[in-house]
Amino acid sequence: MKDPDILHDPPASVLVRLLLPMLAGALGIVLFNMVDTFFVGRLGALELAAMSYTFPVVIVAGSIASGLGVGASACVSxxxxAGDLSLARRLTYHAHLLALAVVVVLAGAGLLTIDPFFALLGAEEHLIGYIRDYISVWYLGMPFMMLPMVGQNILQALGDSKTPGAVIVFSVVLNIFLDPLLIFGVGPVPGLGIGGAAIATVISRGSTMVIVLWVLARSRKMVPHRNELSGFLVSSRSILFVGIPAALTNLALPISMGVVTRLVSRFGAEAIAGFGVATRLESFSLVFTMALAMVFTPFVGQNLGAGKVHRAREGYRVAVVISLLWGVVVALVFGGGGRPVAEVFNSTEAVVAATTAYLQTLAPSFGLLGVVMVTSAAFNGLQRPFAAAAVAFMRLVGLYLPLALVGRSLGGLQGLFLGLAWANGIAGVLAILIFRRASRGFVATEEDTKENTEEDTQGNAQNGTGTEGPSGEKIFCST
Structure with a gap:
């Protein structure tokens, strides 16, 4: 099937056609770690605990890679x-070089500090050996896991969401096959324990790197005609301008969830268990919105580059409606079927009650939470990364944590959940208002759009410098 024309097809049609292939990919991201956890859990409690200690490292590395990918996507799109394929190729090349440089630094620092770092996290001495078996392989394989994330974002920036979705699904299927083979061993293949899980992860993610790079080079022709190292620092600054705030935003979510988990722990182990089940169900329900946000940044970026700001605004309205409609579906499912769903995971009444209370209280706010995610994606596409980060931090720091504290003090566990729901709802409404106000600064007539596009193409062809947007603002992703 032909890729949608991001610049000319109706925005609703474009977003739906980009979204559907990415749903499988977004779901695959969630399933990948669950598969590893399932098979390592079969080894025993010590191995599972050891892998759990590595999760902060995995989250940080994933957030950095995702931030670099968002930065590259915003610039390449x-x-x-703007029709400057030479610049797009150069940015693609430089984005991968930048990611490789970051990986070398992170992996080198990680390998040199395994024992003291995890001891600092509280890992007991008898766990350090298991942790080393897993994380040392993981560090060595970091290039195979981080580079594909950058490449997948660039493919999305070019309007191809089918390939990223397909390669993620392929990596999940491959990981399901390799995990038991390498962890437990079969026939002549020896069981490698927790280290086998790390090897399976590296091979599975590495397969996506090979496929993505091949598609970028052969199918998308995104390889520069020569080894263009000139302008690398400028490209890196442009990518990091968007990428660093995006990475920090990604890191803020697990930190805030850790604080909320601490607040819930005051109500006992059953409440924590129910909260854990509910938040995992929440993650599954938000896969749809996560996929929408992933494809929306390149949609906005391409249309802004072409000077078609009105399409970016129209696409935002469509994305908001899609998110709200999906929120209604989720609210109906969890509102009416929250208890039966909770009972699938645990039959303890206190656990079921906590899970049900969370789902029924927060599910009506999931649509507006999706609006927050879409708005941040839109600002990244508009080359306003600090606005994107501000929207996310407004919800997490300004509303999510304070209202959780207020709700807990006034109404116990149910009040805490109600505070979280209000935070999602208020943040969603404010996000819409903030975007509407900010987008007024991006105004262009059709004549301005045509003139700027022609001038941009000529200017880039002559000197390789950046372009200016329709309102005269300097495009940061220019080399």
Missing amino acids: RAAG
Whole structure:
């Protein structure tokens, strides 16, 4: 099937056609770690605890890779929208070089500090050996896990969401096959324990790197005609301008969830168990919105690069409606079937009650939570990464944590859940208002759009410098 024309097809059609292939990929991201956890859990409690200690490292590395990918997507999509394929190729090349440099630094630092770092996290001495078996392989394989994330974001920036979704699903299937083979051993293949899980992860993610790079080079022709190292620092600054705030935003979520988990722990182990089940169900329900946000940044970026700001605004309205409609579906499912769903995971009444209370209280706010995610994605596409981060931090720091504290003090566990729901709802409404106000600064007539596009193409062809947007603002992703 032909890729949608991001610059000309109706925005609703474009977003739906980009979204559907990414749903499988977004779900695959969630399933990948669950598969590892399931098979390592079969080894025993010590191995599972050891892998749990590595989760903060995995989350941080994933957030950095995702931030670099978002930065690359914002820049490449804008260059592609402006019709400057030479710039898009150069940015693609430089984005991978930048990611490789970051990986070398992170992996080197990680390998040199395994024992003291995890001891600092509280790992007991008898766990350090298991942790080392897993994380040392993981560090060595970091290039195979982080580079594909950058490449997948660039493919999305070019309007291809099918390939990223397909390769993620492929990696999950491969990991399901390799995990038991390498962890427990079969026939002549020896069981490698927790280290086998790390090897399976590296091979599975590495397969996506090979496929993504091949598609970028052969199918998308995104390899520079020569080894263009000139302008690397400028490209890196442009990518990091969007990527660093995006990475920090990604890190803020697990930190805030850790604080809320601490608040819930005051109500006992059953409440924590119910909260854990509910938040995992929440993650599954938000896969749809997560996929929408992933494809929305390149949609906005390409249209902004082409000077078609009105399409970016129209696409935002469509994305908001899609998110709210999905929120209604989720609210109906969890509102009416929260208890039966909770009982699938645990039959203890206190656990079921906590899970049900969370789902029934927060599910009506999931649509507006999706609006927050879409708004942050839109600002990244508009080359306003600090606005994107501000929207996310407004919810997490300004509303989520304070209202959780207020709700707990006034109404116990149910009040805490109600505070979280209000935080999602208020943040969603404020996000819409903030975007509407900010987007007024991006105004262009059709004549301005045509003139700027022609001038941009000529200017880039002559000197390789950046372009200016429709309102005269400097495009940061220019080399």
